[in-house]
Amino acid sequence: MTITSAPAETPPTAPGRRLGRVALTVLIWLLIVPALLSAIVRVSGWDRGPLVQLLAYTPYVAAWSVLPMVLALATRRWPAAAVGLAVVLAFALLVAPRAIPGGRGPSTGVRLNVMSSNLLFGGADPAQIVGLVREHDIEVLAVQEFTTDGKLALAKAGLEDLLPYTSFADEAGASGSGLYSRYPITGAGHRRMGGGFLQAYATVQPPHAEPVLVESAHPRAPSDLGLNGLWRSDLAEEPGTGPDGTPRILLGDFNATLDHAPLRRLVARGYRDAGVATGQGLTPTWPYFEHRGIPWVTLDHVLVDKRIGVRDISVHRITNSDHRAVLAGLTVPAAQLPA
Template identity: 60%
Template sequence: MTTSAPAIAKPSKRRAAWLVLLWLLVLPGAVWAVLRVGGWERGLLVQLFAFTPYVAAWSVVPVVAALATRRWLAAAVAALTFVLLAAMVLPRAFADGDRGPQTGVKMRVMTSNMLFGGADAAQIVRFVRDNDVAVLALQEFSPTAQTRLAEAGLGQLLPYSSLGAEFGAGGSGLYSRFPITSPDVRVNGGFFNQAYGTIQPPGAAPLTVESAHPLAPFSVDVVDRWRADLEAEPRAEPKGMPRILLGDFNATLDHQPLRELIDSGYRDAADATGNGLIGTWGPYDGDLIPPVTIDHVLVDNRLGVTDADVHDIDGSDHRAIIAEVVLPAA
């Protein structure tokens, strides 16, 4: 009797160790899903939540592990976690049934973060020309970049502008094919410029366009300012003039402040057209960072979206977005 006890104990200890390991696989994803559903990301979690699509993809692993070992409670929690995360993330990969009006005046818009003004100006102008872009929003737009864009011929394509160029990351630019009325630049809480103005394409009603650039949550100390910048972005006004906000929002659709902004009456162009999981920032200037989607084109719900494409820009750590929007006829 005494000699058989160790043989019985070893499998029991292995089973207990495996059970502990299994729950260590299951619980982080479950907590992540609960925080994401509640919009409760705070502190360091704000940065981490940009990578929620990767957590959603990984969450299938605990499901398989729990089912393979017949740990039914762990399997149930893991499966629920997977379903919740998939429900929040997967729709971005599929075009929405409601992309807004599809008939009216079509206009292509583009946004690009120039990384301290160092992005390839000639390439940006080429994208404007080749894609028939009518409105261009730029962030991290410097005086040097302004000069290089002019030398590359941007003024011949988009002769109207509202500009707030600055050295560093704070500059903002807005160029248009159509006259800009009431052009101006506002400074947000993160001390970034946001150029804006009102345009009226032929055959369409007037609308406001703005180059958005809230502060990045680059450290825990500035998370409150990041949140305040997003909360201060212009809300959609269903009874007012339609608006397009486009730029580097330093937030993904997994961040509650951005979702609240969209819920005020916008639609995300990439999300609506099934391209919402395409990365726009991360490894594009050589950094070892998984791609995340922090650049967006937000259009008033009264406007439609037909497509949204993402393009590499030499000299920048961001990719540009070009979207076609549909404006109701005047």
């Protein structure tokens, strides 16, 4: 006869420990669900109401979404871990490509250096802007929030000695716009967008190159819920481009990031984003003045026709402006030799 001992009973889980496990599970889900909802909104392109402004911070949500996934994996909450991993992968597909260089476009042609700067009601430091133009051999400059006082300050600082050809649409407040060029321009003019802002444009003729049509972009900002419709319609109103006609460069303060569907639709109408092409698509450009506590986002862009290549891009802080200036080295089509 074999005598065996009775199996030991598993000690009951202490109520406090069980409550702690439940609390941790709830916490993990509370961290995952907002990120999941953000990913769903971003994928669906549902830019409505307060979501317009919140979507600008998608890269921050993407970084934060890693935390609950790791926590769920470490504590073996497998359902939460699976959902968290799906959210992280979704954000990786949506956000990470902006940090990976690629799609620069043509590499042969004529170099053209361009710059865009929002002047914040014309008050940005004119000497600094002129210094950047001189130091980086800028050939075309687009400015937004371009006032008459700002125009006079830039002239006094010597900008027109460097870039003598102009297309001006200066106006009080935030609605003015302007273009400066080292090379002759034709067809200078401006359009008033539905949101009320002006956009200066002109066709620039660089030496040994095909002409390019340049426009200083500034859609209305979705600064409150009542302006969301104007912001959306302004982005839809921006000119597209294609394989025929004069190649376009659209640069400026778009008041939108690539997490906003209206800007993505604009890029899809024949453009490449110079920041994305160089792996700098997440480099922030706003806010840098008078907006303490707001996370930095990428509102300023250089969009170029698919026939134009992108060499490099950089951003620079401008004193007394809430936007960083964006500088890009482009490759525009060379002029066709006569047969």
